[in-house]
Amino acid sequence: MxxxxxxxxxxxxxxxxxxxxxxxxxxxxxxxxxxxxxxxxxxxxxxxxxxxxxxxxxxxxxxxxxxxxxxxxxxxxxxxxxxxxxxxxxxxxxxxxxxxxxxxxxxxxxxxxxxxxxxxxxxxxxxxxxxxxxxRFHEGRAICGTIAGHMSKTGTVGYIASFPIPEVVMGINAFTLAAQKINPDFKTNVLWVNSWYDPPKEADAATALIDQGADIITQHTDSPAALRVCEERDLLAFGQSWDMTSFAPKAHLTAIMDIWGPYYIDRIQKVMDKKWESADTWWGFKEGIVALAPYNERIPADVVAEAEAIKAGIIDGSYDVFTGPIKDQSGKVRLAEGRLTDGDLLSMDWYVEGVQS
Amino acid sequence: MSDTIIISIIMTVIGASTPILLAALGELVVEKSGVLNLGIEGMMLIGAVVGFAVTLTTGFHLLGIVIAMFASTLSAMLFAYLTLTLTANQVATGLALTIFGIGISSLMGEPYVGKTIEIFSSWFPASLAEHPQLRVIFGYSPLVYVSLALTFGVSYFLKKTRAGLILRAVGESDISAHSIGYSVIGVRYAAVAFGGAMAGLAGCYFSLVLTPLWSEELTAGRGWIALALVVFAAWKPSRLLLGAYLFGAIMTLELHAKAAGFSFIAPELLAAMPYLATIVVLALISLRKSSGLAAPACLAKPFKPST
CATH class of the missing domain: 3.40.50.2300 (Response regulator)
Structure with a gap:
């Protein structure tokens, strides 16, 4: 239309x-x-x-x-x-x-x-x-999870989610696993709003999650409405896709930023050089396609240092949030040791222990 | 469930219901006069962006609301000119108004994305508005109380006043109203203007109270729910009030239920619920022998006075 x-x-x-x-x-x-x-x-x-x-x-x-x-x-x-x-x-x-x-x-x-x-x-x-x-948004989610693990007083974080597709599911799991490394009892309360973009509904969802004890809100939906709710109620939140600090200067901890530029430039260049081929590209922090918005001053320096260390670990390959043992919601061990493969991640349809959805 | 959660749920439901109620009240009056304006969504967006922009610039919520209502009314007048004076098709023009509203609100709103204003909150003293229990009565934005007053006002106007009777007459039988000397077009212009002002008010509720921010297509389809609500309420203001809170409850209770860890119904079905309920009510209305509840007889019919 x-x-x-x-x-x-x-x-x-x-x-x-x-x-x-x-x-x-x-x-x-x-x-x-x-x-x-x-x-x-x-x-x-x-x-x-x-x-x-x-x-x-x-x-x-x-x-x-x-x-x-x-x-x-x-x-x-x-x-x-x-x-x-x-x-x-x-x-x-x-x-x-x-x-x-x-x-x-x-x-x-x-x-x-x-x-x-x-x-x-x-x-x-x-x-x-x-x-x-x-x-590899889940790399960024792992950092947000680490920060949330430190910053949440109630140990419960509200997660406003759009649709249960692998990308969203792996984000929820990465966030929760990273937070549990800091606080083993950490819980992620997931609320599906069945939309990528519905500001009033996202705001209501944030309210509902806060009422159920969440003191930090993170989201896999695209509007800044939930951030505004957290700002009003003096709670904390993570932005989505881009730096959303201007919407909630006090509440906005950081955000995963999607930097698509390098990829688009690479692919257009390949078309110009007549070298374009079908491929499956999955870049992350290393290639600069995932980045973090500036950290909020409210995050203590040692937590920022830890987040940065994890980021460095992700880039050099020494840190992977999906490292066993990983249990699913029912307590069944999904991965005893080692790491999940990309294939496992891309077909992920189960939640780790500690996720309420 | 603790009472703080129950109070919070009630407040969220009323918060989600109020803009639908406001917009639907306006549309009800418009439809009672025999005009179908499908442009609610567009007018709401215009109201939302203008209200936000003026409030951000001046710092006065009330001024923002007044100018927003004026702007929405202006867009409604465009609709009125096309459909009433030029007798264009109301359905097509209304849809065009929605698309126009989405477009122009995005264009006007571009400089305001990412800006923040203070929420238009309760005027009651903090001891009442933030009291853990009493906030369920005193804790709302003034617009919530305005919406209730307007519901009774519209109800009284349509049922008890002479002007309301004329408006209904124009909607039920334009030719008769015309032949006894009432200006059908004039009455309809006034009704459409009222509908525009109410849609603007509803839009302000989104950008000044509910979220409070401006981003493109902020209302995310609530205008269509308001439209369904008018039919659901069988064109009766009192039922509109109940219907609005019912629709609001349907939209938000799901979130609270799921956040509390239980899910009783597929979310897709729940999202379709307002529309399903409307279809059921329509079916019930048409089953009734008496046509007392049906739509205004001249709804969406263009009126050309014979000269």
Whole structure:
């Protein structure tokens, strides 16, 4: 419905004046046409905003050599297929579909348009012209969990979750396991709101979790509403996808930031060099695709030092939050020793002990 | 369950219900006059962003609310001009108003994303508003009390006043009302304006009380629930009040139940509940012999006075 969103129009208008596409520069090569399909509004200040920052990074890097199109607010499911197909028909060379729910629609369109290259975020289905990419958000969750383990007085943290897909499940588990290394009795109370973006509902969910004894709220939904609730009630919270400090200067402990820029630049470069291949990319702290927002002053220095040490451990491979023994909710040992493989993580459908959901 | 949790649940339910109640009250009056305005969502968003922006700039919540109501009314007047004066299709124009509202509120709101304002909280002294038990009566934003007063006001207006009778007459039989000398178009303009102002007020509730912040599509579809609520309430203000709290309870009790560790119903089903309830009520209404509860007879019919 919002193929031509207002900002899109403004931006394309601004960009058009500089684009060789309009024939002003007959010598330049045709720009690589890159399209992005966004789940929410760019103004969510979360997930979609982070992807938009990635696109901006690519524009800053390539300038006139690429021309980009965005479509915001695309509902997951059949509606997205129509949008993706249209972008393919419009002659885009590379299309990024930036949400899990676009997986099947992207695959369907990819099979029809063999010459167009597709990149699907956070999914697991691939094709010769459809790659997948994801970020190791659970690495960031482990750090948030460590901080929560130290900072929570009640030992219970509220976790506002969207949909029980592996990405969200592994985030919950990573957070809980990391916190339990500090406080073995740590509990994570998970509340599913069945939406990626619903500010009033996220605010109500935060209230409900606080009433049940949570003194820190973390979320896997995209709006800053829960942070505002925590700010009002003088509690603590973690931001999502981007630095949300401005919404809650007192409550915002830190946030996992999704830095998609390096990946987008890498993939667009590969298209330019005609070296693009379908692949499954899963980068983390090491590649700079996951980062942390500045730590709140309320976090004691030794906790910050510990968080930084864990981050260094994740980068050099010495720390993995999914190291055995790990028990699931029923108390059954899921992993006696060693580490979970990427395959285990990507199909994770069980919760560790201490998760209430 | 301790009484603090029960009180907190009641307060969350009332918090979630109030904006739906406000928007639905406005729509009820609009529909009673025979106009169907599907643009509630868009008008609410305009109200939400304007209310937030003015409050942020001036620091006065009341000023923000007044200007927000004015802005929403302005957008409603656009709708009224298209559908009443130019007799455009009301359904299509209403949907267009929603899309317009989503777009323009995002555009206007862009500079305000990430800014914070103080919550528009209770005017009662802290000893009452933050009292562990009494806050269930005194702890709300003034808008909650306003919504209750408005419910009774609208009910009284429609049932007991001459102007209310004329409004209903226009909605039930525009030609008769016209032939005895009432301005059908004028009455409908007034009703649509009221609907716009109420939607603006509802929007302010989101951006000044509930979240309090501005982010795109802040209302996340609550306008449609308000629309369903009017039908659910069979166009009666008293039932609207009950319905709003019922819908609010459905939307929030699930969260509290799950946070407390038990889940009794699939969340997807619960999310669909307001709409399902509306369909059931519609079916019940049509089963009744008497048509006393049915929709205004001229709902969504354009009126062209014969000259």
């Amino acid at each position: 919002k193929l031509i969103s207002r900002r899109n129009v403004l931006k394309s208008a601004a960009a058009a004046s500089t684009l060789p596409l309009l024939g002003k520069s007959a010598f330049a090569m045709d720009p690589v046409k890159v399209a992005f399909v966004y789940l929410g509004p760019i103004g969510d200040h979360g997930w979609t905003y982070a992807h938009e920052q990635g696109r901006q990074a690519a524009i800053a890097k390539f300038g006139d050599a690429i021309s980009t199109t965005i479509v915001e607010n695309v509902a997951e499911g059949p509606d997205s297929e129509r949008v993706i197909r249209r972008l393919a028909e419009e002659g885009n060379d590379l299309i990024f579909t930036c949400s899990f729910g676009y997986m099947n629609p992207t695959l369907k369109v990819a099979k029809r348009f063999k010459d167009v290259k597709f990149e699907h975020a956070t999914g697991y289905k691939r094709a010769p012209n459809m790659a997948t990419y994801n970020a």
